[in-house]
Amino acid sequence: MRKRIGLIIPAIFMVMVLAGCSLDKPINDKSTGFWDEYIVYPLSWLITEVSEFFNSNYGLGIVIVTLLIRLVLLPLMIKQTKSSMAMQQIQPEIKALREKYSSKDQKTQQKLQQETMQLFQKNGVNPLAGCMPLIIQMPILLGFYHAIMRTEEIANHNFLWFDLGNPDPIYLLPLIAGVTTYLQQKIMMGGSDAMSANPQMKMMLYIMPVMIVVFAVTFPAALSLYWVVGNLFMIAQTYFITLPMKKKESDVTGGAKK
Structure with a gap:
């Protein structure tokens, strides 16, 4: 668990650094460099194509692409959960x-x-197997974050009550992002005594939502929308997939001990 926290904190720092040095550069088909050309631009193109299919509804495009990416990453998340369960057993x-x-x-x-x-x-059991899926996910999720922030067309559209290119004027979306971040972590911790007893995990339970709210208040609402949709997906994943897996494994282990 400490290793995962050690990966999460650098990831947050990476986002903060990149936010200050490259998010002001628009992404397009002329962008060069491995990161922009092969990761950020394809994701930007996907958001644009999906949005245009739905009558230039870029908010809906962000929602759909976020869900698609989470579905693609779902097998990695399941593998990560199984690896964590195997480690807990021994x-x-x-x-x-x-x-x-x-x-x-x-x-x-x-x-x-x-x-x-x-x-x-x-x-x-491979002690590194639980970390590898997380490491693989980071570039994809960070690339999607960049695609949202650097696709100029997104800033020219609105969705529901907010402009995608500006912070939510009534701060409702940042609050929802913070609350869903807290709920997602809380539900996951509720399924593991080791996690709920870990002081570092308890600290992250409160620090992460606060950080998300602070970022969401100042960043464009398009990014807050991405966080909210991603959090809701993770809550559903934890509730319907992760926790049942852990309960089933616990029942099997308990039955074997008897």
Whole structure:
């Protein structure tokens, strides 16, 4: 879990850095560089094509493309969940090994590492498998974020009560983005005692929604819309897929112990 937090925080920092150095450059078919040409522009093109199909409704285009991207990433998310569950199952054995080799001398620590790796191999667990899907998702989600912010046509349209190119004037969308971020994390934590007992995860439960609200108040409403739709998808995914998977695995493990 600490490794995931260690990945999330740099990702947030990356967004902040990129927001200050490249988001003012419009994206189009003349853009060059690997990042712009092969990641950001294709996503911008997809948003534009979908929006134009729905009578230039760019708000609806953002909603649909956000859902499409989340659906494409869903298998990675499921794989990440399964990997996390596998790691949780062997935590008692890992704890026992740490207690057995509690001495901090080099020889003992080497023995601990060897037996821990043997435990991973025995149970078919890859300790890095839970992080890899997250690493793969980052460029895609960050690229979509750039596509929204740098597609000039989006700023010229409105959706519901707000202009996509300006911050929400009544701050309702930023608040919804913050609330849905909190709910998404809360529902996920509710399905794991280890997560809910982790002080770092509890801290992130409150810090992330606040950060999202602060960003959403100043950024164009198109980005807030993307956050809200993505959060709602993640809430549905957690409620209908992740938590049932964990409950099923818990029932199987509990039955095996009996």
